[in-house]
Amino acid sequence: MTLTFGDAVAHAVNHPFWISDDGFWIWSAHATQLVIAGILTIWVLMWVAKNVATGPKNLGAEAYVTRNPIAHLFEVICVYLRDEIVRPLLGKRTDKLMPFLWSLFFFILFNNILGLIPILDLVNLFAPDAWTAHHLAPVGGTATQNLFVTGVLALFAFIFINFHGIKELGVVEYFKHMTGGVPLKWYFAPIVLVVFVIELVGVFLKPIALAIRLFANMTAGHILLATLLSFTAAGFAAGLNFFGSAGVLTISAFGAFAVYFIEILVAFLQAFIFMFLTAVFTSLLAHHEEHEHDEEHHAPAGTALPESVSGPDMEAAPAVA
Numbered sequence: 001m002t003l004t005f006g007d008a009v010a011h012a013v014n015h016p017f018w019i020s021d022d023g024f025w026i027w028s029a030h031a032t033q034l035v036i037a038g039i040l041t042i043w044v045l046m047w048v049a050k051n052v053a054t055g056p057k058n059l060g061a062e063a064y065v066t067r068n069p070i071a072h073l074f075e076v077i078c079v080y081l082r083d084e085i086v087r088p089l090l091g092k093r094t095d096k097l098m099p100f101l102w103s104l105f106f107f108i109l110f111n112n113i114l115g116l117i118p119i120l121d122l123v124n125l126f127a128p129d130a131w132t133a134h135h136l137a138p139v140g141g142t143a144t145q146n147l148f149v150t151g152v153l154a155l156f157a158f159i160f161i162n163f164h165g166i167k168e169l170g171v172v173e174y175f176k177h178m179t180g181g182v183p184l185k186w187y188f189a190p191i192v193l194v195v196f197v198i199e200l201v202g203v204f205l206k207p208i209a210l211a212i213r214l215f216a217n218m219t220a221g222h223i224l225l226a227t228l229l230s231f232t233a234a235g236f237a238a239g240l241n242f243f244g245s246a247g248v249l250t251i252s253a254f255g256a257f258a259v260y261f262i263e264i265l266v267a268f269l270q271a272f273i274f275m276f277l278t279a280v281f282t283s284l285l286a287h288h289e290e291h292e293h294d295e296e297h298h299a300p301a302g303t304a305l306p307e308s309v310s311g312p313d314m315e316a317a318p319a320v321a
Contacts, residue, residue, distance in 0.1 A: 012141075012142075012145060012219055012222045012223050012226060013141075014028050014029060014030045014141060014146050015028060015029045015120070015135055015136060015137035015140070015141065016028050016029075016135075016136060016137075017029060017032075017136050017137060017138045027138075029120065029123075029137040029138065029139050029140045029141045030141055030142075030143040030146050030149060031143075032138055032139040032140075033111060033114055033115070033139060033140070033141060033142070033143040034111070034143045034149065036110075036114060036139070037107055037110040037111040037114055037143065038107065040110045041103060041106050041107045041110055044074070044106065044110075045074075045102070045103070045106060047071070048071045048074040048075065048078075051066060051067045051068045051071035052066045052067075052071055052072070052074075052075045055067075078102055081098075081101070081102065081105065081272075081275070082094060082095075082098050082102075085276060085279070086098060086101060086279045089279050089280060089282075089283035090279060090282065090283050090286075091286075093164070093168070093286075097164065097279075097282065100160060101275050101278065101279055104153070104156075104157070104274065104275050104278065105271050105272065105274075105275040106271075108144060108153065108214070108270065108271040108274055108275075109267060109268060109271035111142065111143045111144045111149075112142065112144055112218065112266075112267030112268075112270060112271060113264075113267050114142070114143075115141060115142025115143070115144065115145065115218065115222065115267075116142075116260070116263055116264065116267065119139055119140040119141075120137055120139075120140025120141050121140075122140075123137050123138065123139060123140050124137065142218055142222060144214055144215070144218045144270070145215060145218035145219040145222060146215070147211065147212075147215045150210070150211040150212070150214045150215040151211045153210070153211065153214070153274070154207035154208065154210045154211035155207065157207050157210055157274075157278045157281075158203075158204075158206075158207040160278065160282065161206070161207075161278065161281045161282045161285065162174075162203065162285070164282055164285070165177075165282065165284075165285025165286075166285075168285060168286055168287070169285060169286070169287065174285065175196075177199075177285060178195070178196050178199035178200060178203075179192050179195055179196055179199075180195040180199060182195055206277075206281050210274055210277060210278070213270070213273065213274075214270050214273075214274055217266060217270050218266070218270065221259070221262070221263045221266055222263075224259055225256055225259050225260060225263065228252045228255045228256040228259060229252060229253075229256050231248055231251075231252035
């Protein structure tokens with residue numbers, strides 16, 4: 001299907017598999033991809049947890065050694081995300097909130113990686129004529145380039161962010177936080193109202209931005225890849241001679257090869273960005289004292305802390321030369 005001369009967008013969109021009599025999609029290729037990614041996320045993380053768990057005490061130091069190199073790779077990723085990315089943001093709440101953030105990262109990552117495997121092309125290659133005639137496919141494609149999928153992921157992020165924000169601040173402080181620090185005096189009422197409305201709109205715009213960013217980045221890359229590969233069929237369809245067709249094939253193949261590696265990077269990057277921004281938005285709904293404590297605790301060695309953190313009577317550390 002990828003090499004078919006035609007609309008490259010048709011390769012990137014979702015394909016139905018089971019349609020009701022009134023045209024409602026009961027099941028689609030992306031739904032199967034989501035199920036596979038969900039099973040992979042649960043199975044892989046449970047397998048990693050088993051292989052990185054501390055062994056019996058009679059093993060001595062060996063009890064703390066990860067028992068599989070692949071599991072060790074996942075352990076490094078998890079530890080980096082927790083200690084270097086999330087802990088400076090969430091502080092004491094990190095260990096409690098990391099299971100959701102890890103799950104979010106790996107679920108999106110597995111969906112992105114599955115989308116780079118040409119499952120849909122193999123299905124269309126061996127599918128019955130009835131399937132290809134109606135563009136039916138039981139599995140394949142990239143579920144995270146479906147706006148409905150990214151919208152649901154953003155909805156979970158929205159619930160996570162605001163639930164823990166209210167839990168951390170309390171209902172009154174949660175809404176007071178939306179005033180942007182403007183004093184709650186009657187003569188500041190117009191400013192407070194404007195700031196509150198802006199902050200309230202931002203509460204809903206943040207998850208919308210998460211959904212659109214993931215959808216747009218995954219869709220654009222796949223359309224570009226399908227377009228480059230479709231040049232091969234276009235060269236033959238245009239009636240070029242052997243050398244002309246070979247030239248088009250070579251250029252498009254090298255271009256697609258390069259874009260494919262970029263897509264692997266994008267798959268990791270977009271999973272990271274979605275998780276990271278979810279952590280950032282959650283960290284914004286915290287007491288200011290916690291922010292100051294975390295900033296002081298995680299400040300790099302040899303850097304001067306601002307007076308608001310170090311205090312006017314504390315001697316600031318010498319700045320890096």
